[in-house]
Amino acid sequence: MTSCGSLREYPRPEAVLPGRALSRLFARGGERARFSAGDVLAEQDTPVEAVVLLTAGHALSLRGFRDEDVPVSLLRAGAVIGLDGICGAGLHRVTVRALGPAEGTALPRAAFLHLLQHCHEVRQAALSALAGRVSACVQEMEDLRHRPAEARVARYLLSLAERGAEDVHVRLPVPKTVMARHLGITPQSLSRVLRLLRRQGIDVRGRNVTIPDPARLSALLRDGVPQ
Amino acid sequence: MKASAISFRSLSLGCAPLDVIVRGRPILEMGPGTHLFRRGEPSLRAFVLVDGLAALSLEGPTGGKSIIHLIRPGECLGVAAVLCAQGYPVGAETLLTSRLVALPAADLLNWLRAEPANAPRLIALIAQRYGQLLDTLVEFKVLTPRARLCRHLLSMAEQDGAPRDGAYGFRLPLPAHVVGRMAGLVPESTSRVFAVLAAEGIRLRGGWVSVADMRRLRALAGEPSGRRSGRPARPPEDAPG
Numbered sequence: 222m223t224s225c226g227s228l229r230e231y232p233r234p235e236a237v238l239p240g241r242a243l244s245r246l247f248a249r250g251g252e253r254a255r256f257s258a259g260d261v262l263a264e265q266d267t268p269v270e271a272v273v274l275l276t277a278g279h280a281l282s283l284r285g286f287r288d289e290d291v292p293v294s295l296l297r298a299g300a301v302i303g304l305d306g307i308c309g310a311g312l313h314r315v316t317v318r319a320l321g322p323a324e325g326t327a328l329p330r331a332a333f334l335h336l337l338q339h340c341h342e343v344r345q346a347a348l349s350a351l352a353g354r355v356s357a358c359v360q361e362m363e364d365l366r367h368r369p370a371e372a373r374v375a376r377y378l379l380s381l382a383e384r385g386a387e388d389v390h391v392r393l394p395v396p397k398t399v400m401a402r403h404l405g406i407t408p409q410s411l412s413r414v415l416r417l418l419r420r421q422g423i424d425v426r427g428r429n430v431t432i433p434d435p436a437r438l439s440a441l442l443r444d445g446v447p448q
Numbered sequence: 449m450k451a452s453a454i455s456f457r458s459l460s461l462g463c464a465p466l467d468v469i470v471r472g473r474p475i476l477e478m479g480p481g482t483h484l485f486r487r488g489e490p491s492l493r494a495f496v497l498v499d500g501l502a503a504l505s506l507e508g509p510t511g512g513k514s515i516i517h518l519i520r521p522g523e524c525l526g527v528a529a530v531l532c533a534q535g536y537p538v539g540a541e542t543l544l545t546s547r548l549v550a551l552p553a554a555d556l557l558n559w560l561r562a563e564p565a566n567a568p569r570l571i572a573l574i575a576q577r578y579g580q581l582l583d584t585l586v587e588f589k590v591l592t593p594r595a596r597l598c599r600h601l602l603s604m605a606e607q608d609g610a611p612r613d614g615a616y617g618f619r620l621p622l623p624a625h626v627v628g629r630m631a632g633l634v635p636e637s638t639s640r641v642f643a644v645l646a647a648e649g650i651r652l653r654g655g656w657v658s659v660a661d662m663r664r665l666r667a668l669a670g671e672p673s674g675r676r677s678g679r680p681a682r683p684p685e686d687a688p689g
Contacts, residue, residue, distance in 0.1 A: 284586050287672060291586045305579070309572025314579045337567055344560070344567045351574045352532035358581045359506070359537040362516055365588045366632055367508050405589040 246336055246343055247274050251326035256280075256319035263302050263317040271327040272303040278323025279394040282315040290316055292403035294357070295380070295394060304351060307333060320394045365405045373404045374414045375442040378423070382435045389435055393428040466524060466551070466573075469559045470496050473549045484525060484540040484548070491529035491536050493552050497521050500546025501622075504538045505629070512634040513539070515626065516584050517577075528574045530556050543626055588632065591670055594641050596631035598669035601650070601657060610662055617658040624652055 251274070256262060262273055265285050279297050283290035293315055296302070306313045307330060336343045364373055377400065381391040393400060401411040415425050421441060424431040432438055475498055478484075484495055487507065495502075502519040516538065519525050529536045530553040542548075560567060587596055604627075608618040620627060628638025642652045648668060649660025659665050 284582050286583075286586045286590055287670075289590070291589055293582060293585065304571075305575045307571065307575075308568040309575060314575065314582060334568065337571075338564060341561060341564065344564060347571060348531045348560075348567065348574065349533075351571060351578065352528035353534075355528045355574060355578050355581060356532060356534070356537040358578060358585055359516065362514075362581070362585050362588055363506050365585070366506060366514050402589065 246333070246346075247326045247328055250332045251328045254325050254327055256323040256325065258319055258321045260319040260323075261316065262319060262323075262325065263313040263315065265314060265316045266312050268311050269303045269306040269313055269330055271329050272301060272307055272333045273325045273327045275300045275302065276324045276326055279320040280317050280323055281320055281395060281399070282317045284315050292395070292399055295403070301350060303330075304347060305354065370404070370406045370410050371414050371417060372442055373406065374411065374418065375438055377404060378418075378430060378432060379435060379438055379442065381430075382432055389432040391430050391432070393430060396428070466496060466527070468563075469551060469555065470549050473551070475547045475549055478542050478546050478548065480542055480544050480546075482542045482546075484542065485529075485536045486539045487537065488535050491526060491533060491553060493550050494524055494526035494530045494556060495540070495551065496524045496549045498547040498549060500542060500548075501544040502540060502542045502546055502548075503626075503629075504540050506538055508634075513629060514632040515629040517580055518543075518630070524573070527556070527570070528577065531560075531570075531574070543622065593631055593633050593637065594644065595668060595670045597628065597633060597638070597641055598645070598650075598665055600627050600630050601659075602665050602669045602671070605657070605659065605662070605665065610659075612666075613661065613663040615658070615660055616662055617656060620652070620655050620657055624655070 253276075254273070256278070262275075262280055263269075263282075265283075275296055275298055277298055279295060280300070280302070281292055282294045282296060282302075284293045285291075296317065302317050302325075303313060305315070311330075337347060364376070368376075378391070381394070382389040395403070397411055398408050401408045404411070406414075415423075418438075418441075419425060421437070422433050423438065424433075478500075484502065485491070485493075497519050499521045502525060503515045504517040504519065504525065505513040505515050507513050519540070525540045526536060530551075533553070560570065587599065591599065604621060605616060605618050607621075610616040610618065624642070625635045625638055628635060628641070631638075631641075633641060642650075645651075645668070648664055650665060650668075651658050
């Protein structure tokens with residue numbers, strides 16, 4: 222999981238299995254894989270052939286809506302891809318693309334189902350992870366419904382920061398147009414919000430962002446960004 | 449709520465994995481507007497809806513509630529929250545007079561431990577709900593509140609047998625304010641949006657919706673008009689709807 226305590230409520234990783242169960246799950250029979258930017262790790266509505274644990278890098282999950290792929294979640298190390306389609310119809314519910322160099326460990330579907338059948342810890346971890354994903358989805362819906370654009374952008378930036386870090390430098394993992402779509406705002410509004418945040422000391426140059434004081438940004442998130 | 453003398457025996461459940469554990473339990477009868485659980489409360493039990501209609505909802509800072517998913521007979525509520533054991537992420541209420549079976553969290557968890565063969569089916573059940581919520585989430589990201597309302601109207605018209613184009617009329621299966629809440633609109637906004645839609649030939653009178661041209665309703669719902677544009681019909685909204 223990511224970042225500082227103030228981010229606990231932010232919708233986060235797709236599904237993260239707790240430590241011991243995770244290592245047990247992928248230590249047996251997992252196959253390491255490397256991905257480049259744009260590689261498709263999962264494609265919506267195609268069969269789940271393996272569950273993939275993302276071990277390094279970032280990926281973006283997208284849900285098809287008519288002709289468009291709409292960003293849903295930013296995935297990072299610890300995210301498990303394919304869990305939402307491993308049972309039942311056996312189809313991926315989202316498309317997942319690597320945003321840059323990334324690494325993962327793939328466990329074939331049959332091996333995962335075998336562990337699910339025989340290991341209570343894995344079973345519980347998988348169910349909790351999926352349930353957590355439902356909660357994250359609901360949380361993001363609530364953000365879209367009830368939080369202003371400024372708060373959504375601030376939370377997104379904070380989610381990229383390391384826990385407890387000071388003077389954080391992050392690189393936006395996606396272009397700003399995709400980030401805007403992810404947050405349910407127009408690119409113009411995103412630019413406006415970033416201008417507001419600059420006045421609060423957040424430095425944004427292209428896709429490089431410096432957050433001199435994440436705690437202050439958290440406070441702005443709580444109290445509102447002055448216009 | 450009261451427990452009826454009837455017990456749950458032979459309904460064919462949408463949440464079939466729970467069929468066994470549900471069987472034989474008392475059925476609770478509840479009037480419309482009954483809260484089954486509220487957001488943040490400890491997830492002490494899940495429910496299966498036997499008949500009636502219920503909804504998962506989010507409450508806004510001013511008390512307005514958005515409906516994020518309708519629960520129909522045979523579907524369950526609260527299962528993911530019970531398994532996650534971190535409290536209910538949403539609220540749930542009945543929309544119509546409903547009958548439900550309650551499943552205490554301990555019973556559900558013990559059953560899962562004792563019957564591991566059911567885990568994949570339970571995972572499939574939660575994944576299905578996740579997929580449904582993803583669709584709602586994406587609609588919230590991409591469509592304006594008016595487009596979302598039109599999308600619900602279009603869906604209801606199509607379920608009623610509406611043609612692809614031409615005039616059509618149908619009775620709303622739910623009160624208009626509930627349809628508005630499904631689009632994330634408070635009642636006052638629902639009235640305003642319907643007033644705007646009247647100028648587009650879509651009128652609501654006494655629960656009856658008349659559509660002058662179904663093609664127009666499709667366009668307002670953001671459906672591509674034949675060509676595949678790869679873009680929604682309207683830009684995304686900035687402010688919460």
